[in-house]
Amino acid sequence: MGKALIIGCGGVASVAIHKCVQNSDAFEEICIASRTVSKCDALKEKLQGGKCKITTAQVDANSVEQLVALIKRVQPDVVLNLALPYQDLTIMDACLECKVSYVDTANYEPEDTAKFEYKWQWAYREKFEKAGITALLGSGFDPGVTGVFSAYALKHHFDEINYIDILDCNAGDHGYPFATNFNPEINIREVSAKGSYWEDGKWVETEPMEIKRVYNFPEVGPKDMYLLHHEELESLGINIPGIKRIRFFMTFGESYLRHLKCLENVGMTSIEPIEFEGKKIIPLQFLKAVLPDPASLGPRTVGKTNIGCIFRGKKDGKDKTYYLYNVCDHQECYKEVGSQAVSYTTGVPAMIGAMLVMNGTWKKPGVYNIEEFDPDPFMEALNKWGLPWQESFNPELVD
Amino acid sequence: MGKALIIGCGGVASVAIHKCVQNSDAFEEICIASRTVSKCDALKEKLQGGKCKITTAQVDANSVEQLVALIKRVQPDVVLNLALPYQDLTIMDACLECKVSYVDTANYEPEDTAKFEYKWQWAYREKFEKAGITALLGSGFDPGVTGVFSAYALKHHFDEINYIDILDCNAGDHGYPFATNFNPEINIREVSAKGSYWEDGKWVETEPMEIKRVYNFPEVGPKDMYLLHHEELESLGINIPGIKRIRFFMTFGESYLRHLKCLENVGMTSIEPIEFEGKKIIPLQFLKAVLPDPASLGPRTVGKTNIGCIFRGKKDGKDKTYYLYNVCDHQECYKEVGSQAVSYTTGVPAMIGAMLVMNGTWKKPGVYNIEEFDPDPFMEALNKWGLPWQESFNPELVD
Numbered sequence: 001m002g003k004a005l006i007i008g009c010g011g012v013a014s015v016a017i018h019k020c021v022q023n024s025d026a027f028e029e030i031c032i033a034s035r036t037v038s039k040c041d042a043l044k045e046k047l048q049g050g051k052c053k054i055t056t057a058q059v060d061a062n063s064v065e066q067l068v069a070l071i072k073r074v075q076p077d078v079v080l081n082l083a084l085p086y087q088d089l090t091i092m093d094a095c096l097e098c099k100v101s102y103v104d105t106a107n108y109e110p111e112d113t114a115k116f117e118y119k120w121q122w123a124y125r126e127k128f129e130k131a132g133i134t135a136l137l138g139s140g141f142d143p144g145v146t147g148v149f150s151a152y153a154l155k156h157h158f159d160e161i162n163y164i165d166i167l168d169c170n171a172g173d174h175g176y177p178f179a180t181n182f183n184p185e186i187n188i189r190e191v192s193a194k195g196s197y198w199e200d201g202k203w204v205e206t207e208p209m210e211i212k213r214v215y216n217f218p219e220v221g222p223k224d225m226y227l228l229h230h231e232e233l234e235s236l237g238i239n240i241p242g243i244k245r246i247r248f249f250m251t252f253g254e255s256y257l258r259h260l261k262c263l264e265n266v267g268m269t270s271i272e273p274i275e276f277e278g279k280k281i282i283p284l285q286f287l288k289a290v291l292p293d294p295a296s297l298g299p300r301t302v303g304k305t306n307i308g309c310i311f312r313g314k315k316d317g318k319d320k321t322y323y324l325y326n327v328c329d330h331q332e333c334y335k336e337v338g339s340q341a342v343s344y345t346t347g348v349p350a351m352i353g354a355m356l357v358m359n360g361t362w363k364k365p366g367v368y369n370i371e372e373f374d375p376d377p378f379m380e381a382l383n384k385w386g387l388p389w390q391e392s393f394n395p396e397l398v399d
Numbered sequence: 400m401g402k403a404l405i406i407g408c409g410g411v412a413s414v415a416i417h418k419c420v421q422n423s424d425a426f427e428e429i430c431i432a433s434r435t436v437s438k439c440d441a442l443k444e445k446l447q448g449g450k451c452k453i454t455t456a457q458v459d460a461n462s463v464e465q466l467v468a469l470i471k472r473v474q475p476d477v478v479l480n481l482a483l484p485y486q487d488l489t490i491m492d493a494c495l496e497c498k499v500s501y502v503d504t505a506n507y508e509p510e511d512t513a514k515f516e517y518k519w520q521w522a523y524r525e526k527f528e529k530a531g532i533t534a535l536l537g538s539g540f541d542p543g544v545t546g547v548f549s550a551y552a553l554k555h556h557f558d559e560i561n562y563i564d565i566l567d568c569n570a571g572d573h574g575y576p577f578a579t580n581f582n583p584e585i586n587i588r589e590v591s592a593k594g595s596y597w598e599d600g601k602w603v604e605t606e607p608m609e610i611k612r613v614y615n616f617p618e619v620g621p622k623d624m625y626l627l628h629h630e631e632l633e634s635l636g637i638n639i640p641g642i643k644r645i646r647f648f649m650t651f652g653e654s655y656l657r658h659l660k661c662l663e664n665v666g667m668t669s670i671e672p673i674e675f676e677g678k679k680i681i682p683l684q685f686l687k688a689v690l691p692d693p694a695s696l697g698p699r700t701v702g703k704t705n706i707g708c709i710f711r712g713k714k715d716g717k718d719k720t721y722y723l724y725n726v727c728d729h730q731e732c733y734k735e736v737g738s739q740a741v742s743y744t745t746g747v748p749a750m751i752g753a754m755l756v757m758n759g760t761w762k763k764p765g766v767y768n769i770e771e772f773d774p775d776p777f778m779e780a781l782n783k784w785g786l787p788w789q790e791s792f793n794p795e796l797v798d
Contacts, residue, residue: 177664262661265576267689276688279678283689289675290666291680 001028002358005074005100007061007091008082009034009043011295012105013340014139015347016082016354017043018337019385024051026355031074033057034083061087064104067094076100078358080350086111092124092135101133101363103353105140105346116231118369125367126236134334135367137352140346141326142168142248143232145387146309147371148349149270149324150240153311155375157322161313165398166230169251170342171220172303172330178259179292181342185284188269191260196229197247200236209257213249213398218390219327225249235369242313249398263287298340301330305341310395323395326387336386345387352381400427401757404473404499406460406490406615407481408433408442410694410738411504414746415753416442417736417782421547423450425754430473432456433482466493475499479749485510491523491534493755494507500532500762502752504539504631506743508795515630517768524766530613534766535689538752539745540725541647542631544786546770547748547777548723548727549639552710556721559641560712564797565629568650570619571702571729577658578691580741584683587668590659595628596646597636608656612648612742612797613655616705617789624648634768641712662686697739700729703741709794722794725786735785743788751780 004027006017013032020027020142030052032040040056042350048054061083071079071094081091081104088108095102108120121137128135138144146166154161170181178189195206211227230248237246263269268287274282308325326345333344356362362373370378380388403426404415412431419426428691429451431439439455448454456467460482470478470493480490480503487507494501507519520536527534536541545565553560569580588595594605610626626651629647636645662668667686672679707724732743752769761772769777779786 178661258657259661259665262577263665266658266662266686268667268686270689274688276680278684279676279677281675281685283685285678286675286682286685287665287667289673290669378681 002026002077003029003031003075004078004080004354004358005031005033005071005076006080006082007033007059007067007087008084009036009039010082011343012346012350013082014043015337015343016080016350017047019348019351021047021050021052021054021342023351023355023385026359027052029053029055031057031076032060033070035060036164047242062090064090064093064097067091068097071095071098071100078103078354080354081105082350085109089120092121095133095135096124096127096131099131099133101352101357102135103139103350103357104109104137105144107137107143115228118231119232121367122390123383128130129366132365134363134365136353136357136362136373137367137369138232138235139349139370140280141307141349142230143235144346144349144353144370145307145382146232146325147236147369148375148382149309149389150236150311151371151373152375152379153309154240155325158313158315158320161240161311162242162244163310163312164240164243164246166232166246166248166308167217167308167310167325167398168249169215169217169220169223169225169304169306171217171223171251172301172305172340174292174297174301176292177255179294179297181294181297181340183294184288184291188260189285190228191257192264192269193229194217194245195227196233197227197245198233198243199245215249215398216396218305218325218392219288220306223251224254225251231356232369239371259386265286298334298338301334301340304329305345307345308389310396310397321393321395321397323392324389326382326389328387348385348387349378349382352378352385355379355381401425401476402474403429403477403753403757404456404475405477405479405481406432406466406471406486407483408435408438409481410742411745411749412481413442413445413477414736414742415749417446418747419605419753420446420451420453421745422750422754422784424452425449425758428452428454429455430456430475432458432469434459443783463488463489463496466490467496470494470497470499477502477753479753480504481749484508485695488519491520494532494534495523495526497532497721498532499532500529500756502538502749502756503536504543504749506533506537506542506617515628516610517630517633520766525759528765530536531764533756533762535633535752535756535761535772536766536768538633538748538769540706540748541565541629542634543745543748543752543769544706544725544781545631546635546768547774547781548708548788549635549710550731550772550774551722551778552708552721553639556717557710557712560710561637561641561643562709562711563635563639563642563645564709565645565647566614566618566624566705566709566724566797567615567648568614568619568622568705569626570616570650571700571704571739571741573633573691573696575691576654578693578696580739581691582693583687583690587659587683588796589627590651590656591663591668592628594626595632596626596644597632598644601638614648614797615795617724617791619703619705622650625652631768632657635770637638638768638770641721646797650677682758697737699735700733700739704744706744707788711796720794720796722789722790722791725781725788727786747784747786748781751777751784753779
């Protein structure tokens with residue numbers, strides 16, 4: 001039983017809040033705070049009336065002062081940060097000042113550079129330790145469940161894990177020739193960035209989309225997937241003993257990539273402003289306005305996601321392979337919480353992480369990535385709260 | 400020896416004006432008039448000093464009153480209309496009032512509908528006849544030279560022509576993944592419109608880009624080409640006796656079409672305004688601003704155009720085939736007049752048509768399409784003024 005302060009009110013936050021309200025045994029009270037309080041109020045209006053008490057607040061998450069005032073007033077047992085990644089550090093600063101534990105789903109990145117690195121947040125380790133509070137980093141799906149899967153595999157199935165391949169497949173079809181599931185700017189930046197993977201203690205960089213594989217996903221079928229850099233590679237490479245190589249693959253359809261390439265070619269994905277009718281306009285911003293609103297895709301997206309990890313290592317001196325994954329259905333998610341599976345698979349683990357920190361199941365002073373905690377209660381909660389996992393001991397491998 | 404009033408100062412007009420200045424035996428004096436007089440002045444600055452006297456004027460070609468005042472002041476022997484197709488009728492009205500002959504390169508179309516039909520201009524036949532002045536319609540390349548080729552083939556090589564295929568190939572490479580040779584709006588409209596051809600006295604309509612052929616163009620090589628509607632089909636279908644079928648094909652590269660399709664799919668070619676930062680913006684207009692300026696393609700376009708007609712019919716009771724075409728080199732055009740071949744192949748015939756009407760070689764009161772005049776002097780002028788034609792009696796045919 002406890003009280004959570006949830007900062008942010010976008011697609012992922014909406015799912016996490018729905019789940020907190022479902023889980024009112026754990027979440028006695030929540031306060032939803034964001035820059036636009038009307039969004040919080042609308043959600044409160046829709047979800048109130050059950051056992052979970054809901055309040056709302058306006059806050060600018062860039063302001064430590066405003067955050068501190070809010071936390072002091074609400075007196076939460078945990079702060080769940082579902083705002084923008086640019087705002088991780090201000091929220092951590094406020095939690096430190098108020099001595100309240102902290103949970104997020106994506107690592108800090110400076111607003112002006114696309115740098116996915118934990119170094120800024122890891123620099124808070126000693127401060128959190130001294131303050132006697134916990135920071136749980138990356139409690140979404142990837143990062144998040146992928147780290148929990150890794151810790152679970154290591155605890156129950158391996159003496160050492162040598163290879164991890166994280167496979168993120170979204171086989172959802174929204175019926176548009178081209179649309180992005182979330183902010184097109186971030187989507188496009190991800191695809192056009194160089195890839196990298198962790199091997200023998202160091203990063204190996206690839207050209208953007210250089211490494212392509214086809215994988216036959218359970219319940220989904222064969223899909224093209226591409227090697228990308230992803231933030232959990234950094235922490236898993238350090239936290240999983242014996243690791244030789246860890247890679248991340250994400251599926252992209254041929255049509256999605258073809259459209260993206262064309263838009264790049266004509267200059268529509270550029271962030272250099274052009275002069276238009278006496279005004280400076282950034283082509284990518286205009287493109288975003290022309291494309292379907294990601295929020296509008298929910299009701300029309302059909303199909304499934306399949307996200308998981310393939311582990312290879314040793315158990316009792318023998319080679320072993322183990323695949324842990326979750327399959328999620330877009331339409332079922334939409335029916336349950338009004339969001340499709342991409343938001344759902346991130347929002348549910350955010351609620352679970354906040355619950356485990358809040359109720360003291362996961363409590364150790366300092367700053368930790370998710371794989372540094374006992375995975376069992378999280379694995380149990382995934383089955384209970386809508387993301388049941390499946391396992392295979394003889395999966396298809398990735399070259 | 401005479402005086403021409405040239406209305407318009409865009410890419411085609413620039414070529415025609417260069418050619419008039421080269422041909423100062425015919426063009427003793429020209430007046431260049433357009434809405435933006437500074438463009439006319441710049442061209443005058445560049446080209447004056449030779450035997451052809453150049454003056455400039457400002458005129459709104461939508462205003463019959465302004466046009467009449469200008470014609471009365473300049474006292475030209477012919478008006479060469481190289482303004483927008485929307486302005487054909489106002490310029491014809493002004494010519495009628497001043498009793499001065501008229502030449503254009505593209506048929507009138509209402510500004511709000513993409514209707515390529517001669518009916519509006521043919522309605523002026525009796526008025527021009529009564530006024531004792533000539534209107535020469537469509538003196539560019541296609542329409543224009545394609546009509547002259549048809550008249551020449553009929554005069555010298557056939558008793559009757561049964562089949563005409565007009566093939567317009569632009570094998571120019573500007574080095575951009577995607578760019579349009581002229582206004583993207585008109586370009587895109589052409590490709591997305593239904594196709595049609597004339598057969599057995601009536602129009603046969605096709606889906607956009609439905610009919611594709613590969614043709615091995617002399618001096619260019621094999622290119623994909625697509626059946627489009629084109630305005631000269633209407634007049635040639637009537638003016639060439641014995642015609643059974645007449646079609647028009649234009650080449651488009653695979654990359655051009657793929658980019659266009661993607662831009663259509665994401666909504667970037669739409670003419671429905673969208674709301675952007677408090678302003679209504681038409682996506683196609685914004686796309687135009689992002690794409691390379693067509694005028695900037697001149698210096699960087701390499702390769703050739705090949706435009707011509709394949710005729711099949713009877714001569715002395717026997718089947719006969721005859722191919723007349725012109726090959727034009729983008730870089731050579733640019734060196735000569737500062738424009739690439741797409742403007743060059745339209746601007747040169749415009750000058751020739753104006754010359755023939757002005758000097759009385761082609762003079763008959765009324766409104767006529769170009770194939771209704773004796774083709775021989777025009778064919779001779781093409782060789783002299785930069786568009787030499789070639790012939791083949793055994794060409795590859797189009798299925």
